[in-house]
Amino acid sequence: MNQIYYIETDATHESNFVFDIPQGHPCWLLVITKTPAQFWVNGHLKEYPAHCAVLYEAHQKIYYRACGGQYVNDWLRFSSDETYISKATLPFGVPFALDDPEYCSKLFELLIVEHNFNRDYKESSVDCLLRTLFNKLLESYHHEGFRAQYYNLLKLRTAIQTNPGEHWTVSKMAQSLQLSAGYLQSIYKKTFGISCIEDVINSRIRLAKEYLLHNTLSIAEVAFHCGYHNVEHFCRQFKQFTGLTPGKFQVTNRNLPADSN
Template sequence: MIRIYYAGYDAIHTADFVYDVPEGHNTWLLILTRTPAQFWVEGEMKEYPANCAVVFQPHQKILYRACADSYGNDWIHFDSDEIHLKESKLLHGVPFPMPDPEYFHQLFQLLTAEHFFSCAYRELSMDYLFRIIINKLIEASHSTNNTPHYQNLLNLRKAIYNNPGHPWAVPAMAEHVHLSSGYLQAIYKSTFGISCMDDVIQCRIRLAKEKLLHSPHRISEIAAICGYMNIEHFSRQFRQITGYAPREYQKLMASDS
């Protein structure tokens, strides 16, 4: 069971900000830093970059402070008897980078909104959101993708998934993430297990399947929506991936429904 006591996001403090609780709190404390900060770790103050998460257990010493012009964070005070949280190998009191901090930040926003407002499913919604937060924390603490380029690669992949019909090309993608074309292709595949252009094609075909089944568009229009200027090229790639021509796929799915 999880109980949220206080939650907030985008808290901003001045450059002289210090948070010092020698005996800790009676509750757990989760923080997502939005700026660089110094934390008391292993008997000394150490500097950590923005977009790190840190979890403090009840009664654990807490000391952190700003190390830039300002300090900002998201935070939650909570209690939990969740076994997977207590038995996870999270290093309590030690910040670690979040691979997708904006998504994590959005979870804080949603949780805070549910906490502040009395809605019919408030407790259930908060419980679901907090479980996602804990799962993401555990994933991040074990992640091997905390490379300098990972966030840029992740943002690029999100952009591809959100707009597969864009005229994606490796040189433009490489310029977007400030890498050479060759290096982008190498680290994209090593990170996500698929080349960037194969990822684009897979996204386009997924979109095409949806449009073929659930839109009134003609196949030539669907091809254009999915980023194909040539309907023959679209049909060829569609068949390579699905085993069917677009119209065959449309008829087959319609007969099965």
């Protein structure tokens, strides 16, 4: 069972802010920074960049402060006997970088809503959100590789999969991340196991299947909505990835969910 005592997002403090509790809280404290900050870690004051998470267990010394300017964070003080928290393989009192801080901040916002309103399924909703939040913390902590670029790569991949019909090119994607085209292709493939252009094509084909099976658009209209300006090219690429032409796929699978093909 989880109990939230207080939760806040975008808590803003002046440059002289210091949070110092030598004996710690009698419960858990989770802090996610949105600006650089200094933390007391292993007997020393160390500076950490923005978008770090730090989890304090009960009665653990807590000390952090602003770092040269305004300090902003999300924070959560809570108790829990859930093993996904008590047995989580996360460090206590040691900040680590978040892969997707925007996603975590949205989870904080949802937790605030659930905490502040006594809805019928409040307890289970809070549990689901906390489980998701701790999954994201674990993913970040155990993630290896291109940590500095990972968040931007994740945003790019989300944009591709959300809007596959956009005019995506390697040069355009690389420019958006201020990387060379060759370097983007290298780290994208190493990070996600697929090239950025393959991701674009897969996303377009997935969207095309949805339109073909659950819409009344013509094949030409489907091609246009999926980012193709040449119907013949769309048909060739669709068949290359599915083994069927769009028309044949539509006739054969009309009564099946698109993701089963």
